[in-house]
Amino acid sequence: MSQPGLLDLLSFGPEGWARALLAGAWMTILIAVSGYLIGGIIGTLGAWAKLSGGQTLRVAADAYTTVLRGIPDLLVIYLLYFGGSAAVTSIGRLFGAEGFIGFPGFLAGSLAVGITSGAQHTEVFRGAFRAVHPGEIEAAIACGMPRWLRFRRIVAPLTLRHALPGLGNVWQVVLKESALVSITGVAELLRQAQVGAGSTGLPFEFYLIAAVIYLAISSISGGILRRAERHFNRGVRRG
Template identity: 50%
Template sequence: MSLLSLFNTLGLGPDGWGSVLLLGALMTVVLTLAALAIGAVFGALIAAAKLSRWRVLRVFGDFYTTVFRGVPELLVIYLFYFGGSSLVTTVGQWFGADGFVGVPPFAVGAFAVGMISGAYQAEVYRAAVIAVARGEIEAARAIGMPTLTMFRRILIPQVLRYALPGIGNVWQLSLKDSALISVTGLAELLRASQIAAGSTHQYFLFFVAGGVLYLAMTGVSNRVFGRAEAIVGRSFKRNFARN
């Protein structure tokens, strides 16, 4: 393949597949953001359960993290997508619907990856809470600080500071897991690469192009999280110096 033909094939013109790959990359980022947000909610709840004084909550938290970290991600996606479709179809038949009723691939994919992400985020938040100095919490209670104020001014800022590196790792994990959503037909980056490769029969070219885009997203993500960690670190140093 000549260099000109390569540029035309990967270009943004009417005969190129560049726009398809870029839209797939955008879908991957949006899907990962949605999954990370869903995982943050589940992760916070499970972390609270694992730190609870109630044994039943701790057992439930351990069960959740064990299941979603131990079961293969692809199997979880299959269970949510195909199992969810079967459930919706059965319920629809109860109300007179005919035929198969599918579930939205984006919503199910984001929820499935979010549940997986939540298992890892739970451990990140739990470790961050444990890392907060107990003396600060005891001092806040000793002066009669309300619980909500203590959470807002002492616990949450420090938990976010300690958790940020781990959240960056979970983001990278979710970014890669999003490629598995291609089995549902959602046109994220891997699916877009498969479509382009199948249409042109240039499999090596488009899978390499997809890999390059994944690496580009990973590199940008590392820079963003590195910058965020630096900003949070400087903020805590300034607050410590003032105190």
Template identity: 40%
Template sequence: MPEFLNLLSFGNGGWGYELFKGALLTLTLALVTFPFGIGFGFLLALAQRSRSKVTRNASLAFTWVFKGLPELLTLFLVFYGVQIGMRSLFAAIAPGIIIEIPAFLAGVVALGVVNASYASEVWLGAFTTVPHGQYAAAAALGLPRHLTMRLVVFPQLLRVALPGIGNLWLVLLKDTSLVSVISLAELMRMTQAAAGTTKQYFLFYITAFMIYLLISAVSGEVFAYLERRSARGLEREA
């Protein structure tokens, strides 16, 4: 068996199982973070459309901060900063309690708030495409605000927002590699371990490249299908 196949195998001396576990953790992290980021982003968009000036300004400040910070710095602030703050708080009110933030949770929160900041812009752009008459028609039918949003507005928002949401998923997928710096054994960290141990840097980094490319290609097809499905029944322009 060629040496590179042996190194990528799942048997003794191979790193296939480690790379598979790393890729699985990368996908898990992205799949857990994505709904949180998109959902929180939707709430931020609603807040920016609120009649309350305080609510609007709070949402704008949140998105401004986390769009301006590097994702890596946000990750460090959540994993180290929040952990230190919580330990100081509990040391004052409940001495002896040790607080540890799991790396996975820190990754979800840090990447999620950054994703939410950008998602809010996608949702806000989608809101501008819904005619005001849709709200007026729903009110004329006696629909309460929550049903108007769920049954009338949101399906239209989702159709328009899907391309942007798909792009945010791909960005998030790549950003998951950042959590390797807080010792979470995702794909990039396992690739680095394999490359460092075997000194076969090109082999393992090109393998990681192919894995990311495969996931991105499949993701692109999934979102393309969702876009086609959401556009069913719409008259296509010639």
């Protein structure tokens, strides 16, 4: 029996893996977006703690960014997945459940990606806020803007303008980190490629297809971020 060709693998026919690979790509996007949003929330709080928090909050934020940037991302996924499974199993036994209860792989992966990217988000937001010229904030204060209005109209847009290039880099990192979630059994793109490679004996072809799909997602999302950067930089004179 002859091996299916590349076009056969990419088809929706009996020997095709197009549906499985597209489903894996969609799961990859969901994990990346979920982790990115979680990281953005953590990064916002972390940057606020470093910039405006008290001594305790600044120390905690510094410790968080130092530890998370020094631990391999895969280890964070292991800790959350197996630690979460142990916690859920213990809670289940209190209610009479027996045996091992696994922590949801999607949730563990999204949290792990979010927690690790949160350290990068923190530094991006902190640096972006520092890049805002103090005179612009002082002008808003002089105009009598309330604190919340000043944040919404001046601080947030200017900070986001300076943060967008860094946020684009964080997104690319998060997208690649999502492949590590395959170790929890989540059927994302790399996991589907591994299953296809093992089922057909064509590892090179499947991993090549996965690489092309990752590149396509990265290119499309990168283009969206570049458009957002141009939008927020309208009217800015470039040196």
